[in-house]
Amino acid sequence: xxxxxxxxxxxxxxxxxxxxxxxxxxxxxxxxxxxxxxxxxxxxxxxxxxxxxxxxxxxxxxxxxxxxxxxxxxxxxxxxxxxxxxxxxxxxxxxxxxxxxxxxxxxxxx
Numbered sequence: 001x002x003x004x005x006x007x008x009x010x011x012x013x014x015x016x017x018x019x020x021x022x023x024x025x026x027x028x029x030x031x032x033x034x035x036x037x038x039x040x041x042x043x044x045x046x047x048x049x050x051x052x053x054x055x056x057x058x059x060x061x062x063x064x065x066x067x068x069x070x071x072x073x074x075x076x077x078x079x080x081x082x083x084x085x086x087x088x089x090x091x092x093x094x095x096x097x098x099x100x101x102x103x104x105x106x107x108x109x110x
Contacts, residue, residue: 009062011075016052016060031055035080035104041096048094050076050103064091080104 010017015028033055039048048064050072062072073088083102084090094101 008068009060009066009072010068011072011079013079018060027052027054027060029079032080034102035076037091037094037101037103039094039096039098046094046096048091050091076104 006021008019008021010019015026015030016032018025018027031054033053036051036053037049038051039046041047049061052060054060062069073091076082077087080103082104087103090101090103
């Protein structure tokens, strides 16, 4: 999202938190169906995304250019049962032709 209030995404014990600068929204872990990752070709390289796929069909995405990327990647193992052994390495190796990588199954509440 561009403009004066960029969207920020965080993960916590409560769930996936989205703040657009004008108020926050919480998707509790019970509403997260799975966590996926994908990559797209972008000017100057590859853009990688982590997507929190919600049970209502919506998703919340954070990309590797976002300031919260490292925090989300670091916090995710504490809140979801990962389907990959090394999340940072799996994300770093993800390319535009690799399709969607399932990073975690249903997230667990803590």
